[in-house]
Amino acid sequence: xxxxxxxxxxxxxxxxxxxxxxxxxxxxxxxxxxxxxxxxxxxxxxxxxxxxxxxxxxxxxxxxxxxxxxxxxxxxxxxxxxxxxxxxxxxxxxxxxxxxxxxxxxxxxxxxxxxxxxxxxxxxxxxxxxxxxxxxxxxxxxxxxxxxxxxxxxxxxxxxxxxxxxxxxxxxxxxxxxxxxxxxxxxxxxxxxxxxxxxxxxxxxxxxxxxxxxxxxxxxxxxxxxxxxxxxxxxxxxxxxxxxxxxxxxxxxxxxxxxxxxx
Numbered sequence: 001x002x003x004x005x006x007x008x009x010x011x012x013x014x015x016x017x018x019x020x021x022x023x024x025x026x027x028x029x030x031x032x033x034x035x036x037x038x039x040x041x042x043x044x045x046x047x048x049x050x051x052x053x054x055x056x057x058x059x060x061x062x063x064x065x066x067x068x069x070x071x072x073x074x075x076x077x078x079x080x081x082x083x084x085x086x087x088x089x090x091x092x093x094x095x096x097x098x099x100x101x102x103x104x105x106x107x108x109x110x111x112x113x114x115x116x117x118x119x120x121x122x123x124x125x126x127x128x129x130x131x132x133x134x135x136x137x138x139x140x141x142x143x144x145x146x147x148x149x150x151x152x153x154x155x156x157x158x159x160x161x162x163x164x165x166x167x168x169x170x171x172x173x174x175x176x177x178x179x180x181x182x183x184x185x186x187x188x189x190x191x192x193x194x195x196x197x198x199x200x201x202x203x204x205x206x207x208x209x210x211x212x213x214x215x216x217x218x219x220x221x222x223x224x225x226x227x228x229x230x231x232x233x234x235x236x237x238x239x240x241x242x243x244x245x246x247x248x249x250x251x252x253x254x255x256x257x258x259x260x261x262x263x
Contacts, residue, residue, distance in 0.1 A: 001065045003099055004072070005252055006045075007091035008060040012238070013126050014086060016053045018060065027051075027060075027087060034082045038075065039066055048101045048246050049108055052158075052198065054238030056127060061101045061246050093252040101248065107171065109191045109245040112204045112236065117183035128185070129240035135211030137186065140175055143210050143217035144188070146224065147173045147203055154227035156206075158198025158235065166227070169193040175207075189244075198235055206233030 008031070016024040020032070028045055035043035047062040066075065076092050083089070115121040115128040116135050147170050154166040172191040177184050188207070190200055206223070209215040215233060223232040 002068050003095050003097050004064050004066055004075070005093045005095055005099075005101060006062055006064060006076075006089050007253060008047075008062060009058050009088045009090050010056065010060065011086040011126065012051060012054050012056045017055065018047050018049065018051045018057075027057075028062075030084065030087060031062075031079075034079055035064060035066070037082060038078050039070065046100070046102060048105055049243055050197075051243055052201070052238050052241075055241045055243065057243040059245050060243055061105075061248075063095075063099070063101055091253050095252050099252075101246070105246050105248045107191060107193045107247045108195065108243065109189065109247070110195070110200045111242045111244045112188040112190075112200065112240045113242075114186040114188070114208070114240060115183065116186055119182055126239060127242065129237055131208065131212075133212055135184070135186065135208065136213065137175070137177055137184070137211070139217060140186075140207045140211045143220055144173045144175055144203075144207060146217065146220040147190075151224045152227055153196055153199055153224070155223035155229055155232040156199045156202040157196040157229065158202070161197035163194075163196055166196060168195060168199070173203075191247075201236045201238065201241060202232055202234075204240070205236040208236060209233035 010027050014025060015027050018027045020026050020029045028047060031045045032043060043064055045062045045064050047060055049060060051057055072092050076089050079089050113128045115130045118132055121128055121130055150167065150169040152166050153168050157166055170190065170192040174189050175186060177186045188204055206220060210217055219233065
């Protein structure tokens with residue numbers, strides 16, 4: 001057997017998140033099924049991040065063990081031919097037998113997109129949250145700085161979160177926008193050591209409350225100090241959130257000869 005890392009991109013709209021759950025479709029369940037067909041025995045994909053129901057990913061990374069006899073080129077071609085249109089394996093690399101991406105990554109980056117306009121979005125609407133009322137961009141930009149640093153994020157923790165510690169470090173939190181006469185597309189970028197269940201969505205929801213004038217920027221400082229969920233804002237919908245990057249050094253997908261060759 002050989003230990004393989006696969007990089008996966010998916011649109012999460014149709015799925016109840018990444019991780020396998022009984023009686024519902026998940027991204028992990030679909031990939032396991034496809035790999036079982038290719039390898040002719042049960043294969044378990046171990047991902048690096050448990051994205052929520054409806055959340056997208058442009059860079060999920062997972063470990064799998066496959067027979068030595070299966071060429072990597074064949075695996076990626078065969079898997080993509082069997083996977084549905086909203087899931088794709090975009091890269092593949094062989095690593096040492098004891099390598100686990102879950103334990104070797106140093107953090108993750110998420111993006112959240114808001115379509116702020118009175119006109120409903122048509123293009124990319126499955127990847128953006130539509131907010132009709134104009135948002136105060138400057139207030140949101142000023143407020144997001146409170147998230148940077150190491151904090152107890154208990155107030156930004158979703159129900160049934162299984163992580164033992166609510167203390168996380170946010171390395172970067174920034175907001176950018178592209179404007180036209182009728183529309184503002186706001187992109188929120190969050191980089192951190194790790195994230196609790198729903199954490200990014202609650203942080204974004206809190207910023208939206210501030211942008212709408214429903215709360216002041218002091219709400220973030222208060223919530224971080226109290227650790228009480230009701231002191232933070234609403235949970236933003238999943239559709240605008242995307243797992244954008246998983247940080248790992250050295251990166252097995254870079255500085256190497258191509259492992260994807262014509263079969």
